[in-house]
Amino acid sequence: MEQVEREKIAYDCDVLVIGGGIVGLSTAYAISRAAPGTRVTVLEKEPGPARHQTGRNSGVVHSGIYYRPGSLKARYAVRGAAEMVKFCAEYGIAHAVTGKLIVATDRAELPRLHALVQRGRENGIPVRELGAAQITEYEPEVRGLAAIHVGTTGICDYVAVARQLAAASGARIRYGAQVLRIDRRPSRGVAALTRSGDIVRARVLVNCAGLYCDEVARMAGDDPGMRIVPFRGEYYELACPELVRGLVYPVPDPAFPFLGVHLTRGIDGGVHIGPNAVPALAREGYGWSTVRPRELASTLTWPGSWHIARRHWRYGAGELRRSLSKAAFTSAVRRLLPAVTEDDLVPAAAGVRAQAVLPDGTLVDDFLIREGARTVHVLNAPSPAATASLPIGREVARRALTALAGT
Structure with missing residues (x-):
């Protein structure tokens, strides 16, 4: 009887993807390549693709030098950087392989810089070590004690990439379709209710909701085991872009997942400076004036948030000072x-980073993908997710198609 009932269900699609950022669209694209004929629908609450993390970053194609060898970030960034450049070239999307400098400005940073050289080599990334005088060969206005040059770093237009993925995926993409409720039954599939009152039924659900991925997981009845804590990254544009030729980064602090204030010449020729990292008062809190009490309460009631505050309060105080004081931000840039x-x-x-935080305050360092019955959840995909989006999309697609085969 149950078998007969299941056969009567009219599914609108085979795989329903929630989230029209670059990861969600890469997943739809990968499914169409791996299993032609699979019906895919993408629901995106905004009126167009890539309106949040994808479209509000510095546009860097990361080499993968920062990430722990063997981690998903390391493997997918190294592979994804080459694939992203190839994808942009194939579809005529603006991009350039510029290389970048990572510069030590203090003696205490030199051991960390040398550690990056070793990590780069372990990840298969070509790295050139530079003395102080050699820095000016690449960036005449930049000063430091030592640096490394990473030749495989580049820049591209990620919004254009997202649009092309959407066009090439063959998926049905519905914009302005915010999901309010999900009904998931292992024997009957998944049904998503949108704000407009439409119901979309699918055999398998893929959650690529970025800033709201933990909430979507709970809607589907799965415990994500983490919470998104939003961090705002604030940028400035350099009024005299001729001071910077390419990409210049400080040596990052390995205790924190942010890379520090850096200089990025974009594909439009302008130079972005930033970001710093301060707690956002809403998941889409692109300024101090944007406060959403429910979302702020979600952050403040999560035990991990208080563990972060206690563990990193000195770092956070510096970031907050640079947010509130342009002079302090300028001082950081002048290093x-x-x-x-x-x-x-x-x-x-500004942009907002969707950072997954565990109950004990651990900032999830690697990409995090979890599965439930008929569900696949992407629960941590901050930078370098745009760089790594094609490999991430294939991995999520593989899991979704495995779940689909099991139905």
């Missing part, structure tokens, strides 16, 4: 670029 002045920095659009 790399002494010629810059406060008047040279023009405020630019």
Whole structure:
């Protein structure tokens, strides 16, 4: 009887993807390549693709040098950087392989810089070590004690990449379709209710909701075991872009998942400076004035948030100071670029990082993908997820198609 009842279900699609950022669209694209004829629907609450993390970053194609050898981030970034450049070339999307400098400005940073050289070699990334005088060969206005040059780093237009993935995926993509409720029954599939009142029925659900991925997982009846804690990254535009030729980064602090304030010449020729990292008061809190009490309460009631605050309060205080004081932000930039002045920095659009945090305050360092009955959840995909989006999409697609075969 149950078998007869299941056969009567009219599914709108085989795989339903929630989230129209670059990871969700890469997943739809990968499913169509791996299993032609699979019906895929993508629901995106915004009126177009890539409106949040994908479209609000510095546009860097990361080499993979920072990430622990063997981790998903390391493997997917190294592979994804080459694939992203190839994808952009194939579809005529603006991009360039520029290389970048990672510069030590303090003696205490030198051991960490040398550790990055070793990590780069373990990840198969070509690295050139530079003395202070050699830095000016690449960046005449940049100063430091030592640096490394990473030749495989580049830049591209990720919004254009997302649009192309959407067009090439063959999926049915519905914009302005915010999911309010999910009914998941292992024997009957998944049904998603949108704000407009539509119900979309699918055999398998893929959650690529980014800033809201933990909430979507709970809607589907799965415990994500983490919570998204949003961090806002604030940028400035350099009024005198001729001071910077390419990409310049500080040596990152391995205790924190952020890379520090860096200089990025984009595909439009402008130079972005940033980001810093401060707690956002909403998951889409792109400024201090955006406060959503329910979302703020979600952050404040999560035990991990308080563990982070206790563990990293000195780091956080510095970031907060640079957020509230342009002079302090300028001072941080001048460590790399002494010629810059406060008047040279023009405020630019901010982004928000969807950072997964465990109950004990651990910041999830690697990409995190979990599965439930008829569900696949992407629960941590901050930078370098855009770089690694094609390999991530294939992995999520593989899991979704395995779940589909099991139905």
